[in-house]
Amino acid sequence: MSTPSEAPRLRRAAAVVGIGHSDWVRDWSRARAGEKPADSYGYGMQAFSAALKDSGLRREDVDGLIAGPTTAYERLGEVLGINPRWGDQADAVLSVVQACSAIESGLADVVAIVYGNDQRTAGTQYGGPQAMGGDAFxxxxxxxxxxxxxxxxxxxxxxxxxxxxxxxxxxxxxxxxxxxxxxxxxxxxxxxxxxxxxxxxxxxxxxxxxxxxxxxxxINDGGVAMIIAEAEYAKRICETPVFIxxxxxxxxxxxxxxxxxxxxxxxxxxxxxxxxxxxxxxxxxxxxxxxxxxxxxxxxxxxxxxxxxxxxxxxxxxxxxxxxxxxxxxxxxxxxxxxxxxxxxxxxxxxxxxxxxxxxxxxxxxxxxxxxxxxxxxxxxxxxxxxxxxx
Amino acid sequence: MDTSLPAKPRPHINAISRGFWENCRRGILSVQRCDDCGHQHYPGAPVCPSCLSSRQSWAPISGRGTLVSWVRFHRAYWDSFRADVPYAVCLVKLDEGPLMLSNFAGDAPAEPTIGALLEVVFEKVDSDLTLPKFRVRD
Known part of the structure; x- marks a missing residue:
C-alpha cells in the first residue's frame, strides 16, 4: 500500500504569523525559590499575549482556538476572553495540523494555539503512584x-x-x-x-x-502560543510568514x-x-x-x-x-x-x-x-x- | 511480616486479568488465547486484537522465553521500593510470542545478556498474590 501524501490540500494552506512564550528562565528561578509565578492558564495567557503582539493582530481577529492538553478548553477560552467560531484541544504538533485543517476547510481563518503548564510548581509526577495519566495509559x-x-x-x-x-x-x-x-x-x-x-x-x-x-x-513551568492564519491573509499581514x-x-x-x-x-x-x-x-x-x-x-x-x-x-x-x-x-x-x-x-x-x-x-x-x-x-x-x- | 514498610503496588485485578493472577497463584504462567482464532496475547484485553472475538481463555504456556531488554532503577518512585534500589526490571519475549515485563528472580545478573534464555519462577508475596519472575536457564 502506498500513501504518498497525507493531506496534499494542506500544503502551504496556512502559515504561522505570531509566536510567543512566557519567561521560562525567570519562572524557573522563581519556582526554585518556592514561588508560584502563575498557574497553567496564566502561563497560557502570557504566551498568547506575546504571540498576538508578535502577529500585529487584534484579539477580535482570532476566530479559532486550540487549547493544549494541560488546560481545559472552556476555561482557557474564558481566561483569554475568546469566543471563537471553531475550537479544539490537542498536543503540540496536532494543534498545528488541526489549525491547518480548520483553516483549509473554512471553519476558521486565524487560529490561536495555546499551551500553559505549571507542572513544576504543581509537582506533576511522571512516575510512581501519582504518575500523570496513570489511569489512562x-x-x-x-x-x-x-x-x-x-x-x-x-x-x-x-x-x-x-x-x-x-x-x-x-x-x-x-x-x-x-x-x-x-x-x-x-x-x-x-x-x-x-x-x-x-x-x-x-x-x-x-x-x-x-x-x-x-x-x-x-520539568519546568511555562507557556507557548502561536497564531496560525490562512496563507493568503498571512502573506498580506506578515513579512515573514512560515508555511506548513x-x-x-x-x-x-x-x-x-x-x-x-x-x-x-x-x-x-x-x-x-x-x-x-x-x-x-x-x-x-x-x-x-x-x-x-x-x-x-x-x-x-x-x-x-x-x-x-x-x-x-x-x-x-x-x-x-x-x-x-x-x-x-x-x-x-x-x-x-x-x-x-x-x-x-x-x-x-x-x-x-x-x-x-x-x-x-x-x-x-x-x-x-x-x-x-x-x-x-x-x-x-x-x-x-x-x-x-x-x- | 513487617507491617511498618509501605506496601508495594499491587496489580489491578479485574474481570479480564483475574484468570492470569489466579493461574500465577497455582504456579502456572498463562497468556490470553482466543478461543476462535488461537491468537495469543498479553496483557489481557476485552476482545482478541486479531479477530475481535470476545471468547478468550487464559492458556497455560511453557514459562520459557528470552531477554529482550532490561533496566536498573537508581531512583525509587515508590517509598516501598526504596530499600530495593538499585533494582532491575526485565522484558521477556515468551517462546509463545507475547512480551512480558518482570524482574529477575533473586539477584539480577550484574550485566544481563540480551538474548539470554530465561524461565519463569513464582515468588509468593502473600496468600492473595504471587508474582511471576524470571531466571537465566542453561
Whole structure:
C-alpha cells in the first residue's frame, strides 16, 4: 500500500504569523525559590499575549482556538476572553495540523494555539503512584507490581534493546545532550546553558540505567502560543510568514502495553511512513532540510528520529552523532534552542516556535544560515508525526 | 511480616486479568488465547486484537522465553521500593510470542545478556498474590 501524501490540500494552506512564550528562565528561578509565578492558564495567557503582539493582530481577529492538553478548553477560552467560531484541544504538533485543517476547510481563518503548564510548581509526577495519566495509559500502571514506572524507564528499556541491536554506545548517545547544551549556551531563553562534555555525561548519575541524568528533560513551568492564519491573509499581514509545507503521521497502537512497537522495531516502520508522507507532500526530502527539531522528552528520541526519518541508514545513528554531528558546527543542526533537555520542557510546543524563529532568521548567535526548511518530528505514545515548515 | 514498610503496588485485578493472577497463584504462567482464532496475547484485553472475538481463555504456556531488554532503577518512585534500589526490571519475549515485563528472580545478573534464555519462577508475596519472575536457564 502506498500513501504518498497525507493531506496534499494542506500544503502551504496556512502559515504561522505570531509566536510567543512566557519567561521560562525567570519562572524557573522563581519556582526554585518556592514561588508560584502563575498557574497553567496564566502561563497560557502570557504566551498568547506575546504571540498576538508578535502577529500585529487584534484579539477580535482570532476566530479559532486550540487549547493544549494541560488546560481545559472552556476555561482557557474564558481566561483569554475568546469566543471563537471553531475550537479544539490537542498536543503540540496536532494543534498545528488541526489549525491547518480548520483553516483549509473554512471553519476558521486565524487560529490561536495555546499551551500553559505549571507542572513544576504543581509537582506533576511522571512516575510512581501519582504518575500523570496513570489511569489512562495502561503501560504506566500495569507494570507497577514489578517496580516499572516513569516515562524515563520506558525509554531506558528502549535504549538498552536499541544499543544492543544497533551497536550504539552510551557515549554516542551522550553526544545528543552535549550538542543540545552547545545550542542552549547560545539561547538566552534556555534554562540550562552551561556547556557539557561527553566526559561530564558519562560521569553523571544514572536515573534509570542505561539513561543518565542528562538524558532526561527538564520539568519546568511555562507557556507557548502561536497564531496560525490562512496563507493568503498571512502573506498580506506578515513579512515573514512560515508555511506548513508537509504533514505525515503513522501510529502503532497494537501491543503498546507490552511495549512491542518501541522495543522490537523502535517505532521505525511508523517513522518511515510518516516521513514518506510528509516528504511527498512537501515536495522534497531529508537532504533539503536545514534544521531538525525532535521531540526529546529523552535523548533517545534523537537517534531513533535520525534513522526513522531518513537522515542516516538504520544502524548508523551513533556514527552520525559522532562524525557528522547535530550541535553547533555539525552537519545537521538539531534542537537548536536546546530542546527539552536544556531549553524548556514545553512538551513539543517550544520546538514549534524554534522552527519559526530559524525560518525567520531571528535566532541570533545560534541562527543556522540561509534556513529554508525545518523538520519537526515526534514519536510519543505510538504516534509518529512529521511536520515540515518552510519559508 | 513487617507491617511498618509501605506496601508495594499491587496489580489491578479485574474481570479480564483475574484468570492470569489466579493461574500465577497455582504456579502456572498463562497468556490470553482466543478461543476462535488461537491468537495469543498479553496483557489481557476485552476482545482478541486479531479477530475481535470476545471468547478468550487464559492458556497455560511453557514459562520459557528470552531477554529482550532490561533496566536498573537508581531512583525509587515508590517509598516501598526504596530499600530495593538499585533494582532491575526485565522484558521477556515468551517462546509463545507475547512480551512480558518482570524482574529477575533473586539477584539480577550484574550485566544481563540480551538474548539470554530465561524461565519463569513464582515468588509468593502473600496468600492473595504471587508474582511471576524470571531466571537465566542453561
Amino acid at each position: 495502561l503501560s504506566y500502571v500495569y507494570h507497577a507490581p514489578w517496580g516499572l514506572t516513569s516515562q524515563g524507564a520506558l525509554y531506558a528499556l528502549t535504549f538498552q534493546a536499541y544499543k544492543n541491536a544497533r551497536g550504539m554506545t552510551e557515549a554516542e548517545l551522550g553526544e545528543v545532550a552535549v550538542a543540545q547544551r552547545g545550542w542552549s549556551s547560545m539561547n538566552p531563553n534556555a534554562i540550562m546553558r552551561k556547556r557539557i562534555t561527553v566526559e561530564d555525561y558519562m560521569a553523571s548519575r544514572y536515573v534509570c540505567e542505561p539513561l543518565h541524568l542528562f538524558d532526561y528533560c527538564l 509545507q508537509g504533514i505525515g503521521r503513522s501510529d502503532l497502537n497494537r501491543g503498546a502495553t507490552s511495549l512491542e512497537p518501541r522495543l522490537t522495531d523502535f517505532y521505525l516502520p511508523a517513522q518511515q511512513q510518516a516521513a514518506a508522507r510528509s516528504y511527498a507532500m512537501a515536495g522534497f526530502g531529508p537532504e533539503d532540510i536545514d534544521v531538525l527539531q525532535v521531540y526529546d522528552s529523552f535523548s533517545v528520541h534523537v537517534p531513533l528520529a535520525l534513522e526513522g526519518y531518513g537522515y542516516c541508514a538504520v544502524g548508523d545513528a551513533g556514527k552520525f552523532l559522532r562524525e557528522r554531528g547535530i550541535g553547533p558546527g555539525g552537519k545537521l543542526p538539531t534542537n537548536t534552542g536546546g530542546g527539552h533537555l536544556s531549553e524548556t520542557y514545553m512538551q513539543g510546543w517550544a520546538h514549534q516556535i524554534e522552527c519559526v524563529r530559524q525560518l525567520r532568521g531571528t535566532c541570533g548567535e545560534r541562527q543556522v544560515p540561509d534556513c529554508r526548511h525545518v523538520h519537526y518530528t515526534s514519536d510519543v505514545a505510538g504516534k509518529a508525526v512529521s511536520l515540515i515548515y518552510s519559508r
